[in-house]
Amino acid sequence: MTKSFYGTTLSSPLMLGTAQYPSPDILRDAVKAAQPGVVTVSLRRESAGERAGQAFWDLIQELGVPVLPNTAGCHTVKEAVTTAHMAREVFGTEWIKLEVIGELDTLQPDVFGLVEAARVLAEDGFKVFPYTTEDLVVAERLLAAGCEVLMPWGAPIGSGKGLNNVFGLRALRAHFPDVPLVVDAGIGVPSHAAQALELGYDAVLLNTAVAKAGDPARMAEAFRLAVQAGALARTADPMEERDMAVPSTPVAGKAMLA
Numbered sequence: 001m002t003k004s005f006y007g008t009t010l011s012s013p014l015m016l017g018t019a020q021y022p023s024p025d026i027l028r029d030a031v032k033a034a035q036p037g038v039v040t041v042s043l044r045r046e047s048a049g050e051r052a053g054q055a056f057w058d059l060i061q062e063l064g065v066p067v068l069p070n071t072a073g074c075h076t077v078k079e080a081v082t083t084a085h086m087a088r089e090v091f092g093t094e095w096i097k098l099e100v101i102g103e104l105d106t107l108q109p110d111v112f113g114l115v116e117a118a119r120v121l122a123e124d125g126f127k128v129f130p131y132t133t134e135d136l137v138v139a140e141r142l143l144a145a146g147c148e149v150l151m152p153w154g155a156p157i158g159s160g161k162g163l164n165n166v167f168g169l170r171a172l173r174a175h176f177p178d179v180p181l182v183v184d185a186g187i188g189v190p191s192h193a194a195q196a197l198e199l200g201y202d203a204v205l206l207n208t209a210v211a212k213a214g215d216p217a218r219m220a221e222a223f224r225l226a227v228q229a230g231a232l233a234r235t236a237d238p239m240e241e242r243d244m245a246v247p248s249t250p251v252a253g254k255a256m257l258a
């Protein structure tokens with residue numbers, strides 16, 4: 001069953017980042033090819049960085065895809081909350097992808113700061129999409145803080161390693177069957193995205209895998225197809241894995257050679 005995100009049903013379970021593309025035209029082509037349900041935009045990075053300015057915002061608006069602003073690059077609760085407020089003003093949306101980074105080598109979320117920032121923002125009317133780990137206790141705390149969506153990492157941001165902890169992601173899915181879950185970060189190739197959907201995740205969020213591909217638009221299209229395949233497979237009720245072989249060709253009626 002397709003779940004909604006704070007009451008909104010997305011046109012695709014693909015959420016696409018808009019950073020690191022070689023040029024605005026390549027970003028535009030990639031978004032057109034991916035047909036994502038949302039694009040995510042880092043307000044902090046864009047306003048501090050190279051592509052700052054009206055042209056980038058105009059391009060994002062021209063794409064006609066719902067925007068999920070994010071607090072990428074924030075390391076403290078204060079920074080994240082301030083950035084979320086700026087994003088709400090700029091984009092006119094209460095949706096915020098909340099990142100509070102806790103560790104520099106892995107860009108692992110600071111889950112303590114994350115829960116605190118989520119509570120502050122949810123109390124202030126934000127619809128929070130928290131970038132978290134697969135930890136079940138942290139998940140409980142985020143839901144109690146007012147989050148109605150969880151975004152566990154697949155692997156460290158930008159690593160392209162795919163789903164590092166399939167057991168943990170499965171456990172999270174089984175534990176919270178009614179909560180919209182999104183695998184965010186670390187996805188490297190379309191099969192990783194398909195796998196997340198096959199596991200029953202409701203969406204995937206990715207950026208580097210498309211932006212840093214040799215041909216971003218072509219890769220974007222591959223991801224569009226992969227999430228469709230994964231979602232379709234999930235509705236087809238995949239077979240259970242087995243530890244032992246089971247013949248797939250029946251023996252009865254088989255020609256016997258003397």
Ligand SMILES: CC(=O)[C@@H](O)[C@H](O)COP(=O)(O)O
Pocket residue numbers: 017018019040070072097099156157158159160184185186187205206207208209
């Ligand atoms: C764009 C964004 O929100 C990133 O912080 C996100 O987590 C994507 O990660 P990848 O670049 O690994 O796909």
